[in-house]
Amino acid sequence: MSAAVAASVCVDEITSVEALEAFAAEWAELWERCPAATPFQHPAWLIPWWNCFGDQPGWTLWTLAARVEGRLAAVAPLFIHPGPDPSVRQVSPIGIANTDYVGPLLDPADDGGAVSAILAHLAAHAERWDVCDLEEIRDGDPLLSAPMPDGLRAESHPQSLCPVLALADDKDAFFAARSSWLRRNLRRGVRRLSDQAPLAFETADKESLSEFVDAFFRLHEKRWAAEGQDGLLQGELMRRFHRESSERLMDAGLLRLHGMRFDGRLAAIFHGLGGHGRVHAYLGGFEPGLGRDNPGTLIAGYAMEQAMAEGAREFDFLRGQEKYKYDWGAVDQRTHRIRILHADSPERAR
Incomplete structure (x- = not known):
C-alpha cells in the first residue's frame, strides 16, 4: 500500500454493543454494494449472534471498519477470546461455529487499500492477540491473496466443500433437467400427501413469522430425534438468536x-x-412420520421455485457433502481457513 493510499485510509474500532448497533445501517449499506457478499456477513445476522453469544468470560468485541477518504470500504467483524488453549488470545470472526462464510466484507470498488489497512491494524496491535483464525473464507475472496504487512505471516488451508446448484430462468426447464428418480419422488410425494389431507406450500411473512420459527425449532428437533441426535438448535441462547435474527x-x-x-x-x-x-x-426439519413421502425434498423443491421466481442464479446447500445435495445436481465449491500469526505469537498458538 502506497504512502498516499495509506494516508487516505483510516481504521476505526467498534468495541461495544451500542456502537455496533449504531454502525449497523452503514454496515448494511456496504453489504448492498458488495455483490459477492452473503447474508451471513450482514448485520442482521451477525449483531444478533453477538447479542446472544458474546457475553462470555474473556470475550472482547473488536470489529474493524476501514474507510477510504471517509467512505466505508471494509468491515471485519471480529472479537478476541481465549482459544482452545485458554492461555492463547485468539481473534475470530463474529458468527463462528453456526455461521457459514464469515469472511470480512470488502467493497469490490476498493483497490486493496482497505483490506491492507485492516491487516496493518492487526499488525500494529499485535500485543493484544496471539493468533487470528479466519474460517470459511470462500474462493476468490481478496483476503486469500492479500499481502501480509511486515510482522505478520499467514497460513492458508482448504477447509470445507459447499455443494452449490445452478438455477435457471425457466423453472420448468430446471426441473425437467433433474433426474427421473428425483422428478418421480417430487410428483409421488405431492400426490400421496394430497390424497390424505389438504397440502399447501407457504412463505413466512411478518404476521406468520412467529408460527414459522416455532415450527422450525419443533420440526428440526423432531427430525433429528428420530435418528437419536440432538440437532443444531439446542439451548435457549440458540433459539433466542434465531428469533432475533429471523426478525x-x-x-x-x-x-x-x-x-x-x-x-x-x-x-x-x-x-x-x-x-x-x-x-x-x-x-x-419435517415430521418424521411423513418421511416416506419425501417432505424434505418437497420443501427444498418449493424453496428452489421461489428462488428462481426472485431471479436467483444459485442455490447454495452450504457445508456438508450429504448425498441429497448431489442428487439435485450440486457441484462443490471450496472454502479456506486462514491463520495469521505475528513474530511474538507463542509456540502454543502455532
Missing part, C-alpha cells in the same frame, strides 16, 4: 423461511437466507 433478516429482505402445511399444520420447514442472486439453505 432482522425479514426486515432486511434476506429471510427465506418456507413451510409445507399438511392438514392445517406446518409439517416441513426450510430456513434459508437469500440475497445478491443466491439462496443459501441453512437448516430445516
